Amino acid sequence: xxxxxxxxxxxxxxxxxxxxxxxxxxxxxxxxxxxxxxxxxxxxxxxxxxxxxxxxxxxxxxxxxxxxxxxxxxxxxxxxxxxxxx
Amino acid sequence: xxxxxxxxxxxxxxxxxxxxxxxxxxxxxxxxxxxxxxxxxxxxxxxxxxxxxxxxxxxxxxxxxxxxxxxxxxxxxxxxxxxxxxxxxxxxxxxxxxxxxxxxxxxxxxxxxxxxxxxxxxxxxxxxxxxxxxxxxxxxxxxxxxxxxxxxxxxxxxxxxxxxxxxxxxxxxxxxxxxxxxxxxxxxxxxxxxxxxxxxxxxxxxxxxxxxxxxxxxxxxxxxxxxxxxxxx
Numbered sequence: 050x051x052x053x054x055x056x057x058x059x060x061x062x063x064x065x066x067x068x069x070x071x072x073x074x075x076x077x078x079x080x081x082x083x084x085x086x087x088x089x090x091x092x093x094x095x096x097x098x099x100x101x102x103x104x105x106x107x108x109x110x111x112x113x114x115x116x117x118x119x120x121x122x123x124x125x126x127x128x129x130x131x132x133x134x135x
Numbered sequence: 136x137x138x139x140x141x142x143x144x145x146x147x148x149x150x151x152x153x154x155x156x157x158x159x160x161x162x163x164x165x166x167x168x169x170x171x172x173x174x175x176x177x178x179x180x181x182x183x184x185x186x187x188x189x190x191x192x193x194x195x196x197x198x199x200x201x202x203x204x205x206x207x208x209x210x211x212x213x214x215x216x217x218x219x220x221x222x223x224x225x226x227x228x229x230x231x232x233x234x235x236x237x238x239x240x241x242x243x244x245x246x247x248x249x250x251x252x253x254x255x256x257x258x259x260x261x262x263x264x265x266x267x268x269x270x271x272x273x274x275x276x277x278x279x280x281x282x283x284x285x286x287x288x289x290x291x292x293x294x295x296x297x298x299x300x301x302x303x304x305x306x307x308x309x310x311x312x313x314x315x316x317x318x319x320x321x322x323x324x325x326x327x328x329x330x331x332x333x334x335x336x337x338x339x340x341x342x343x344x345x346x347x348x349x350x351x352x353x354x355x356x357x358x359x360x361x362x363x364x365x366x367x368x
């Protein structure tokens with residue numbers, strides 16, 4: 050099981066990204082989405098180089114961040130599936 | 136993976152190795168703030184500088200009439216509160232989080248120790264101060280214009296230069312920055328700014344609808360040059 054971490058702030062885009070990713074993860078048997086607030090772990094935010102939220106982290110690497118309309122697309126999810134399956 | 140890419144993006148750390156940046160971070164642990172929270176207040180002792188990792192911070196002060204005046208707005212990668220080394224040892228404005236914010240605070244003692252150990256930090260800091268001074272002069276020049284349209288354009292260009300670019304020529308301003316904030320920075324009232332923004336949208340200088348505001352850099356630079364105002368590279 051692979052855990053993807055979604056760092057969110059206090060605003061709506063984080064809710065939207067979380068809902069969309071949770072829905073998607075239900076179709077992926079080996080993927081789990083964990084949501085964390087940036088306020089709970091500011092050190093991780095700095096170490097990972099997160100500069101805008103929501104931010105998606107896979108294997109300690111930020112794979113997308115910022116306004117989810119710009120990155121949370123079907124193509125992005127497909128490339129994520131491919132990346133994780135390898 | 137390059138975990139510290141953003142910290143390297145802060146000019147203060149240009150030329151430092153990853154291990155050296157790690158050391159800086161150990162000495163300046165990050166702290167988070169929620170929208171509306173204050174990082175410091177006017178009158179507080181100015182004993183530290185701040186590195187902004189996440190979010191938007193505004194520095195403002197309240198006039199005797201109760202009006203807010205915004206001195207500056209900062210984005211990830213920016214440094215603020217850097218005048219702590221001068222002879223004026225108190226904050227002139229207050230720093231407030233406009234959204235979710237994470238900053239690293241470097242106190243004076245730590246900063247002085249770091250500059251002795253890593254002279255590159257001292258040099259980068261001097262460069263940062265010189266650039267800030269130059270940008271402040273350009274902004275002051277625009278604010279001295281009586282014409283509201285050019286004052287607003289000068290402020291918008293100054294903001295646009297620091298925000299993300301979604302297109303080679305378009306800069307998106309964050310929704311956390313309201314028209315009222317922009318009006319306070321330009322020393323104009325909110326209704327004037329609203330009306331000018333509509334005009335500038337019609338002229339293709341600004342884009343976006345409602346709260347979303349984007350700036351066409353080429354168009355706004357042409358506007359300022361036409362008014363004889365300096366446009367920084």
